[in-house]
Amino acid sequence: MDSFEFNKIAGAVLGTLLFVMGLGILSDGIFHHGVPKQSAYALPSAEVETASAGGAAAAAAPPIGERLAKADAKKGEGLIKPCTACHVFDKGGANKVGPGLYGVVERPIASHEGFAYSDSLKGKGGKWDYAALDHFIEAPKGFASGTKMAYGGEKDASRRADIIAYLRSLAEAPAPLP
Numbered sequence: 315m316d317s318f319e320f321n322k323i324a325g326a327v328l329g330t331l332l333f334v335m336g337l338g339i340l341s342d343g344i345f346h347h348g349v350p351k352q353s354a355y356a357l358p359s360a361e362v363e364t365a366s367a368g369g370a371a372a373a374a375a376p377p378i379g380e381r382l383a384k385a386d387a388k389k390g391e392g393l394i395k396p397c398t399a400c401h402v403f404d405k406g407g408a409n410k411v412g413p414g415l416y417g418v419v420e421r422p423i424a425s426h427e428g429f430a431y432s433d434s435l436k437g438k439g440g441k442w443d444y445a446a447l448d449h450f451i452e453a454p455k456g457f458a459s460g461t462k463m464a465y466g467g468e469k470d471a472s473r474r475a476d477i478i479a480y481l482r483s484l485a486e487a488p489a490p491l492p
């Protein structure tokens with residue numbers, strides 16, 4: 315092997331080494347290692363899920379007792395406008411599409427005289443305590459899946475507390491706060 319041949323081989327080896335090194339540097343530039351600070355796409359966070367799932371939102375809100383302590387019955391009176399399409403709130407008020415709601419707090423569930431309740435609500439048992447009202451007004455179908463109450467629900471926890479504070483005031487002797 316003369317020196318010219320040797321130089322060719324050495325050159326080829328060196329060239330290959332350089333090429334491989336170059337590839338490494340190049341690919342490092344293209345495929346960035348290390349953990350990115352931000353995800354490339356938004357991962358569904360727990361917060362987003364609770365905001366979209368009606369039932370879970372209640373779990374995130376303070377308990378109804380706590381919200382009622384800060385609730386405003388006057389504000390609630392303004393918030394029941396959508397309810398008046400179906401309910402009468404006056405004492406001795408007639409049943410309309412829905413049962414009369416005067417004195418509903420602490421009243422046995424599905425017990426207003428002369429109203430034909432759904433089997434679903436009749437089957438619930440118990441009375442309308444604050445927690446039951448909170449759940450029903452937030453998601454009627456979540457509380458009683460076959461309810462006839464065609465109302466989507468009030469999802470805002472503090473507005474619900476205002477509504478319930480107003481319902482509580484509709485009685486000769488309002489039920490004690492929890």
Ligand code: HEC
Nearest residue numbers: 396397400411412413423424431432435461462463464465
């Ligand atoms: C589209 C008509 C409609 C609207 C709007 C509506 N309701 Fe009702 N509501 C009903 C019907 C019908 C029932 C009876 C449900 C059943 O039998 O399943 C009912 C039942 C109830 C009950 C149970 C009463 C009982 O005697 O057991 C409560 C409490 C109640 N509604 C509160 C409200 C409140 C508060 C609102 C407004 C935020 C509201 N409803 C909006 C139709 C309506």
